[in-house]
Amino acid sequence: MTPLPHVLARGVDTLLDRTVAPGFTRVGPAVRRRLPTWPDDPAPGALAGRTVAVTGATSGLGLTAAEGMARLGARVRLVVRDVEKGERVRAQLLADVPGTDVAVDRCDVADLDDVRRFAAELDVDRLDVLVHNAGALPAERTESPQGHELTMAVHVLGPVLMTELLRERLAGHDARVVLVTSGGMYAQGLRADDPAYRCGDYSGTTAYARSKRAQVELLPLLASRWAGQQVGVHASHPGWADTPGVVESLPGFHRVVGRLLRDPAEGADTTVWLSAVQPAPRSGQLWHDRRARPTHLLRRTRTPDAERDRMWDWVRATTGLDG
Template sequence: MATVKAMLRGAADSLLDLTIAPGFSRIGWGARKALGLLGPINVDLGGRTCVVTGANSGLGLEASRQLAALGADVVMVGRNPERLEQARASVEGSARSGASITTEVIDLSSLESVRAGAARLLASKPQIDVLVNNAGVLLDSRQASVDGIELTLATNVLGPFLLTELLIPALAAAALERRPARIINVSSGGMYSEAVKLDELQSERSKWSGSAVYARTKRMQVMLTEYWAGQLADQGIVVHAMHPGWADTPGVESSLPTFHKIVGKALRTPAEGADTITWLAAAEAPNRSSGGFWQDRAERPLNRRPGTASKAGDDRLLADDLRDLAASA
């Protein structure tokens, strides 16, 4: 009987995922919770260090809050010191006794800031158990970073790529003691709509569409997840990507005001959107695989639309291109 119930729950979950709008909205969250698929995360993260980027609002703030409530030592990363300190204070109020909440100011769109911030993190946190790459932007016009790189790519992909590569020694050190360490890349369901063109990473030749450029960077994050999963397996580091569904965050409200207005109350809360980040960071089940794309604690398909899938080896080519771009900027 238990097996039959599990199969029925799985079938209902898959059906929700196929419907897109209900599955990505608060309807899907509520249905999966009613099915018993989203129960409490009862894990002790005491003594574990979790680094969360984009932590001053939205999903990053809520993930920091949830991880701290499980006892983790959380390093909240953001580019605005004042807002970051306000966020830290709000998380500290709900943290479990013994958990430490600290901040690190890093502008992920600036390679100099990333390198300096990574050096400080390696000095202060020689072991990092979880890295959550959450920071991101969606822009309504083409802009350049301080390094002359298209700003969406710089913030959503190149900066997190460089930060992750620089922090691998600390992740590997944690894995030696408490195998495995984990990297979690916060992507978006929007990535299903776009393909990545390796010769057009900076969107220089096509007409600007902020949502399309954003979606392509989110697919790049999934490609990097696959790349790192292969590269880091022998170091005891598990890598997963996830998407939060449609969550009511400040970023969505400011970048997609029409979408935010139309969907309205059907949007998930930031806490609901961040749940799978916390689950991937804390639960045992994600340790059994690497390179997956998750939503609501279940692995989801990488492709839904014809012509958007990457080819074999593209993940490595993307990593090589980003490495070259970081070195030359």
């Protein structure tokens, strides 16, 4: 029988989650860390001897996640578009985490040809953790070099293709793939009928949320596809975190909610935890503040299996997975 304090704690945790605003802000971790149901931190050195790669690692949640994993002993690959900026971050990490092993790799995740080049040139024989953190939220409809809508390219097509191309190096040793998603996806249903966002007036925030919804909807299919190689896949939504991307892309939201936003460490906490905790969490789930969460809060966003399969067919065809 579950002790009463744990039952009450789970009730508080769930209430924070379902009411959204309190749980997504800094209030969420401030309360949850004091509950008896809060999971233990990863053991010191939990990632010693393991290699992790983090996309979009030059600022915000990506930089903080890379630093958190370096402090747990990981060898870190910073996967970035701007190598000069990446080298500055590398120098910062070497100063903040003495003795760590950090390298910089160039890759534009939106460019599928560049993803293929990166995977072919990555000079590691084994990869233990791959964090897909790179993000985009354009004000106007923008296309990737291959002509795909940018948010879908950065958040779905690039990460799926990159993982597939690195699958042999991830396989066979409890490797983990983490998609950094967004609570904004709760407001959007899957649009398998219009993945390129060609219908209706374009909204960057809507496109962003749709692509994050696609990430989450594909989780069970990706978990099944990669299970044979012992590669687990997880999605982690950070809540509302104070990052340069939020300031730049959502200035009005930042002005209104700024004081309640999480700091980057609170936003990246679950990503680091998922990458290091033992035993490995069950693959194919959405996580927030170290607990698996429902993928839908609204009935109107629920996804029929046929729509999920239709989106997966588009991803496979667009990335050439089965070609």
